Amino acid sequence: xxxxxxxxxxxxxxxxxxxxxxxxxxxxxxxxxxxxxxxxxxxxxxxxxxxxxxxxxxxxxxxxxxxxxxxxxxxxxxxxxxxxxxxxxxxxxxxxxxxxxxxxxxxxxxxxxxxxxxxxxxxxxxxxxxxxxxxxxxxxxxxxxxxxxxxxxxxxxxxxxxxxxxxxxxx
Amino acid sequence: xxxxxxxxxxxxxxxxxxxxxxxxxxxxxxxxxxxxxxxxxxxxxxxxxxxxxxxxxxxxxxxxxxxxxxxxxxxxxxxxxxxxxxxxxxxxxxxxxxxxxxxxxxxxxxxxxxxxxxxxxxxxxxxxxxxxxxxxxxxxxxxxxxxxxxxxxxxx
Numbered sequence: 018x019x020x021x022x023x024x025x026x027x028x029x030x031x032x033x034x035x036x037x038x039x040x041x042x043x044x045x046x047x048x049x050x051x052x053x054x055x056x057x058x059x060x061x062x063x064x065x066x067x068x069x070x071x072x073x074x075x076x077x078x079x080x081x082x083x084x085x086x087x088x089x090x091x092x093x094x095x096x097x098x099x100x101x102x103x104x105x106x107x108x109x110x111x112x113x114x115x116x117x118x119x120x121x122x123x124x125x126x127x128x129x130x131x132x133x134x135x136x137x138x139x140x141x142x143x144x145x146x147x148x149x150x151x152x153x154x155x156x157x158x159x160x161x162x163x164x165x166x167x168x169x170x171x172x173x174x175x176x177x178x179x180x181x182x183x184x185x186x187x188x
Numbered sequence: 189x190x191x192x193x194x195x196x197x198x199x200x201x202x203x204x205x206x207x208x209x210x211x212x213x214x215x216x217x218x219x220x221x222x223x224x225x226x227x228x229x230x231x232x233x234x235x236x237x238x239x240x241x242x243x244x245x246x247x248x249x250x251x252x253x254x255x256x257x258x259x260x261x262x263x264x265x266x267x268x269x270x271x272x273x274x275x276x277x278x279x280x281x282x283x284x285x286x287x288x289x290x291x292x293x294x295x296x297x298x299x300x301x302x303x304x305x306x307x308x309x310x311x312x313x314x315x316x317x318x319x320x321x322x323x324x325x326x327x328x329x330x331x332x333x334x335x336x337x338x339x340x341x342x343x344x
Contacts, residue, residue, distance in 0.1 A: 023227035030234040044241065051237035058274065059229060064222050065196045071218025072203055075210050106192065108274060110229075110309045113316045114221060130325065137303040143275050150283040151295065155344075159296050162339050166332045167304075173328060178321065188224045188315040 062107060070118050083123025090125065095168065098128045102135035106143075112136040120185035127175040129185065134167025228312050236272050236308055243271070245281060252290045252298070260294045261337045265330060268301030272308045292344045297337035304329035 034052065037045020086094040098119070105115070115136075116129050124132075139160055147156045203211040252264050273281065282295050305326050306313065313322040 024230070027227065027230040027234060030230075048237045048241045051240045052233055055233045055236060055274075059233065062192070063229075064219065065193055067218035067222040068200065068215050069192070069196045069218070070221070071214035071216070072199055072211065073214075074217055075214040076203065108272070109303060109306055110232075110312050113313060117316050133325070134304065134329075138300060143303075146275055146279045147299070150279040151286065151292075155292055155296070158340060158343055159299070159336070162336050163300060166336055167329075170325075170328050170332060174321075174325060177324065183321065185316050186318070188221055 058108075063111065066107070066111060067114060070114050073118060074121065077122065079122050081122075082119070086119065086122075086124045086128050088125045090128070094125065094128055095131055095171075098124070098132040099135040099139070099164075102132050103139050103141050105136060105140055109133075109137050114188075117185045117187060121187075125175065126178050126183055127171040129171075130174040131168055131171035134163075134170055138163045138167065225312065225315065228315065232272075232308055232312060239270065239308070240273070243267075245284065248281070249285055249288050249290065252285065252294050258334075260291065261297045261334050264294045264298040264337075265301045265305075265334055268298045268333075269305045269307045269326075269330065271302060272306060273302060278302055293337045293341040296340045297333050300333035300336050301330065304333060 030052075034045055034049035036042070037049060084090070086097055090097075102112070105112070112133055116133055119132060120129055144156060144160070147159075200211070200215075203214065248267060251267060252260055278299070282299065285295060285298075286292065307326070310322055310326065313325075317325070
């Protein structure tokens with residue numbers, strides 16, 4: 018029962034969308050369509066991603082990763098997390114579980130936030146879209162300016178969080 | 189999308205071949221995380237679908253305006269932080285915005301904010317990082333995006 022309580026608002030929302038459909042209420046229908054568009058992506062993409070993360074978690078030992086992207090990894094570690102982020106696809110909330118995984122496997126704080134920055138602004142699938150619609154010059158310029166900016170954010174976050182018992186929690 | 193599905197299934201198959209117990213543990217772990225996030229995710233999506241309905245493209249064009257000054261950037265930044273538009277809609281939309289006279293620098297701010305800052309996804313982010321850290325990260329990214337717009341205006 019307590020479990021279902023967390024879904025109360027979602028149930029109400031879906032009921033309203035359902036009623037809109039039955040009574041032909043256009044605004045409700047449009048909202049329902051929007052919801053379906055996102056939900057489709059989410060239910061196809063996220064469970065698979067979480068399974069992937071679970072597998073990664075049980076198979077890859079912490080020491081292996083920590084050596085490459087941990088406190089002592091330096092620029093190479095930062096380069097690695099940026100590369101990893103660039104190869105991925107999906108919305109920002111898809112990056113949080115990966116960030117949790119990197120943290121659990123011993124990544125430095127700085128590299129966690131650099132990963133989030135690279136994931137949100139430099140994913141290759143996204144860049145190809147950007148070049149198509151906004152041109153190569155725009156895309157290149159934006160990427161080159163953004164890269165140092167989110168690296169700085171990584172350092173700032175690490176500086177702030179270093180002695181604050183920071184952790185990425187498992188949801 | 190297709191690629192990640194294929195990769196997952198191939199790895200899943202390999203994993204089963206090597207160690208069934210370990211694989212089941214991994215799957216359970218992943219799906220538990222997903223189930224724990226599901227209530228927040230559903231709420232988030234419901235909220236986004238309503239916002240997306242209330243804010244049509246024409247409104248974005250009107251508010252981001254024609255001039256590339258700090259005002260346009262701040263407007264783009266504010267709109268970008270509340271919006272959560274997937275890339276395959278955002279880029280065509282930006283194409284439309286450019287054609288209707290919105291400056292490239294404003295678009296740069298909008299894109300950066302759209303991808304780095306998420307007010308709507310904040311409750312989700314907080315599940316991983318805690319509220320304080322999430323808010324600081326979003327605030328820093330917000331400032332950074334406006335800064336990026338400024339630097340870009342020196343080149344474009």
